[in-house]
Amino acid sequence: NAGVTQTPKFRILKIGQSMTLQCTQDMNHNYMYWYRQDPGMGLKLIYYSVGAGITDKGEVPNGYNVSRSTTEDFPLRLELAAPSQTSVYFCASSRPGQGVSEAFFGQGTRLTVV
Amino acid sequence: QKEVEQNSGPLSVPEGAIASLNCTYSDRGSQSFFWYRQYSGKSPELIMSIYSNGDKEDGRFTAQLNKASQYVSLLIRDSQPSDSATYLCAVNPSGTYKYIFGTGTRLKVLA
Numbered sequence: 001n002a003g004v005t006q007t008p009k010f011r012i013l014k015i016g017q018s019m020t021l022q023c024t025q026d027m028n029h030n031y032m033y034w035y036r037q038d039p040g041m042g043l044k045l046i047y048y049s050v051g052a053g054i055t056d057k058g059e060v061p062n063g064y065n066v067s068r069s070t071t072e073d074f075p076l077r078l079e080l081a082a083p084s085q086t087s088v089y090f091c092a093s094s095r096p097g098q099g100v101s102e103a104f105f106g107q108g109t110r111l112t113v114v
Numbered sequence: 115q116k117e118v119e120q121n122s123g124p125l126s127v128p129e130g131a132i133a134s135l136n137c138t139y140s141d142r143g144s145q146s147f148f149w150y151r152q153y154s155g156k157s158p159e160l161i162m163s164i165y166s167n168g169d170k171e172d173g174r175f176t177a178q179l180n181k182a183s184q185y186v187s188l189l190i191r192d193s194q195p196s197d198s199a200t201y202l203c204a205v206n207p208s209g210t211y212k213y214i215f216g217t218g219t220r221l222k223v224l225a
Contacts, residue, residue, distance in 0.1 A: 031211055040122070042202055042217040043158070050211070058212065090157055096211040101146055103204075103213050105157040 002026055006091050006106035013081040013113045021076040021109050023091030031094045032074040033058075033103065034066065036087040043090065049074055081113045117141060118205050120216035128224050133190040135201050135219050140184070143208025147179055149188045150202040152218065158202055162188060193223045 007022045025032065030051045035043040035058075045058030049068040063085060065077040074093075078085060088110050092103040119138045127133045135149075146165050150158035162177040164170045164186065170177045176189040186205075190197055200218040207214060 033213065035215075040217075042118075042120075043204075043213075043215040045212055045214065048212055059214075092213070094211065094213075096206075101206070101211065102148060102160045102163055105159070108157050 004091055004093055004104050004106035006089075006109050008109060009107065010110045011112070013078075013111065015081060015083065015113060017081050018077070018079045019081070021078075021089055021091075021111075023074045023076070023106060024072050025074075025091075025093040025104075026072065027093060027095070027104065028071065029093035029095040029104075030071065031096060031103075032068065033092040033094075034064070034074070034076045035090045035092065036060065036085075037090060037108075038087050046076065046089075078111075083113050085111065086113045087111060116216075117207070117214045118203055118216040120201075120203050120219050122217055123220040124222050125219055126222045126224060127193050129193060129195060131193050131223075133193045133197065133221055133223070135188040135190075135203075135221065137186045137188075137203030137216055138184055139186070139203075139205045141205070141207040142181075142184060144181075144184075144205045145208065146206040147177070147186045148204040148213070149175075149177060149186075150204060150215075152200045152202055154199075161201070190221075193221075195223050195225045197221060198223050 034046040047066040164177040203216040
């Protein structure tokens with residue numbers, strides 16, 4: 001049982017490039033989330049999904065896109081990378097309504113845009 | 115007003131003392147509340163969850179919730195240097211299962 005797995009762990013992008021951050025979970029959780037964390041700050045919600053085919057914007061969605069074709073996978077797409085997107089990105093999942101509804105986090109992706 | 119507010123710290127306490135971490139939230143209908151611990155360079159991990167008014171204890175940790183005052187706190191008894199980390203408060207706003215986080219409080223336990 002791997003939990004929430006993110007790839008890659010580190011990435012350097014040039015301004016204007018695009019990339020996809022991968023996230024997969026093996027806990028059969030219906031809810032999945034993408035957060036970004038800037039230095040010394042808390043977690044800001046980018047997008048979340050309540051199940052396959054359903055996504056919604058969070059607090060800071062601009063510059064990002066998501067899709068959810070399966071229960072397990074929730075990739076985050078950056079189309080035109082900007083220096084403001086330099087951050088640590090965390091994927092998380094949860095299964096509300098099963099008693100404890102905590103979110104479980106992946107190990108993070110550290111992204112630098114230069 | 116921010117949805118979830120925490121004092122950024124750092125909060126410094128001597129080893130063996132009680133550390134008290136506080137969090138306020140703006141959505142009066144919020145139902146679920148969480149404390150996460152995050153070590154530098156690592157991902158957040160759950161310490162406590164609380165859903166009802168009052169206290170909830172788990173080992174050295176006690177979470178306290180007061181919905182009337184829109185206030186949730188975390189007490190760490192017998193603080194250890196290994197407790198030095200950033201503590202993040204998170205809330206499920208009413209009607210959703212999003213997790214909205216505060217900016218975190220950095221705790222330093224001095225040996």
